[in-house]
Amino acid sequence: MDVEVLFDDAQRAAAAVLDETAAGLEQGRPGVRGVYLWGPVGRGKTWLMDGFHRSAEVSKRRVHFHSFFRRLHADAHTLGSIDLAIDAALGDVRLLCFDEFHLHDVGDAMLVARLLKALFTRGITLVATSNYPPDGLLPNPLFHHLFAPSIAVLEQNLTVVRVAGPVDYRTVAAADTGFASSRFVRAFESEPPDLTERVALTVGTRTVTASAVRDRTVWFEFAVLCGTPTAPADYLDLSERFGCWAITGVPRLREAGAETVRRFANVVDVLYDRGTALTLVAEASWDDVVAGLDGTLDFDRLVSRLSTLIR
Numbered sequence: 001m002d003v004e005v006l007f008d009d010a011q012r013a014a015a016a017v018l019d020e021t022a023a024g025l026e027q028g029r030p031g032v033r034g035v036y037l038w039g040p041v042g043r044g045k046t047w048l049m050d051g052f053h054r055s056a057e058v059s060k061r062r063v064h065f066h067s068f069f070r071r072l073h074a075d076a077h078t079l080g081s082i083d084l085a086i087d088a089a090l091g092d093v094r095l096l097c098f099d100e101f102h103l104h105d106v107g108d109a110m111l112v113a114r115l116l117k118a119l120f121t122r123g124i125t126l127v128a129t130s131n132y133p134p135d136g137l138l139p140n141p142l143f144h145h146l147f148a149p150s151i152a153v154l155e156q157n158l159t160v161v162r163v164a165g166p167v168d169y170r171t172v173a174a175a176d177t178g179f180a181s182s183r184f185v186r187a188f189e190s191e192p193p194d195l196t197e198r199v200a201l202t203v204g205t206r207t208v209t210a211s212a213v214r215d216r217t218v219w220f221e222f223a224v225l226c227g228t229p230t231a232p233a234d235y236l237d238l239s240e241r242f243g244c245w246a247i248t249g250v251p252r253l254r255e256a257g258a259e260t261v262r263r264f265a266n267v268v269d270v271l272y273d274r275g276t277a278l279t280l281v282a283e284a285s286w287d288d289v290v291a292g293l294d295g296t297l298d299f300d301r302l303v304s305r306l307s308t309l310i311r
Contacts, residue, residue: 008165011044017161018052021125025058025095031123036101036158038130041304042168045129046099052127053097060095064273066232066266068098069108072115073233082111086118093124100269101130104262106143113150120157131301134160168304183279184286184306192248192281193219201241203234217244222251226263235270245271250282254292261293265302272305280306 017035024032037045053062068089075085090096096119103109119126132139134154138147154160193212200207201218208230211219218238225247239245253261271278282289290306293299 007044008167010039010163010165011048014045014048014161014163017159018048018127021127021159022052022056025056025125031120032125034126034128034158036128036130036134036154036160037163038133038160039162039164040168041131041301043163043165045163048163049097049099049127049129053095056095058094059092060097061091061093062097063099065098065100065102066236066270066273069111070233070236072111082114083118086115089115090119090122090124095125095127098126098128099273101128101137102132103137103147104140106138106140106146109138109143109147109150113147116150116153120153126158128158133162134158185279185281186283186285201238203237206234208234208238211248213242216242217246218242219246219248222247222249222264226256226260226267230263232266232270235267239270239274239276242276244277244279246279246281248281250280250289252284252289252291261299261302265299268302268305 014035014037021032021035037048039045050062053060072082072085072089075088076082079085079088103112116126130137134151137151138144197212197214197219199210199213201210201213208220209224211221211224213219218241247267253264256264268278270276290303293303
């Protein structure tokens, strides 16, 4: 594996499993057993997977969950069926690396089920990262049973490895990935855009109102961006158009509602993955903004990523 330094025993154990997968791929064996890396945020799961991906000398693809399914939906519309879209997505790859395998939407879960069936039928090796164990995917008890057969498929075809070292490395060192630059600003330190600067941005078949657009910088009010039914595909579209974002009116998140916090976490995921510059403007202090969210889905990942704004 192309990883220069391993910092803890959990990473070393994961790297050893990845090395076994790499050896199988190098020998040209079909259907080489893949790896499912899961654990708390900041423990090096993506870093390990990326080192493995760089070293693998086979036809391969590395994708992020949000980006992959945005493209899958678009291809299904263009090609006329989800099966043709999956064929296009997999192509002739022997290795698929899937970052941030997180499922909360039952529709996406059903697409994942079809993808996994096609992937393993073709003998493609899957390596995935997640904050959830396989049986923690699609955690909503109303729908979890619908994904149970696919969880069994994952466990049959992947070696599940918990990467849970003692340190969140994002909090102690500068990362090679993440926000290009970032700031957390109190509202009294910032002058918001004038109301006359508002502009409606077309995103697919809908519009999202921006507080302002200034060259490559877009301003959004938190309530507009996350308090209304926007989706990861919207954030991906907008992140391709604007390299700098400012989100104003960030509230105490415990008062925002679960769906609003979920949308905010998706915004942060997309911008972090793309290396977008992000400024957050809030009335409260940082500690007060994030207080009281323990136990909220994806909260640890959200706070870990946003912690780079206050360093």
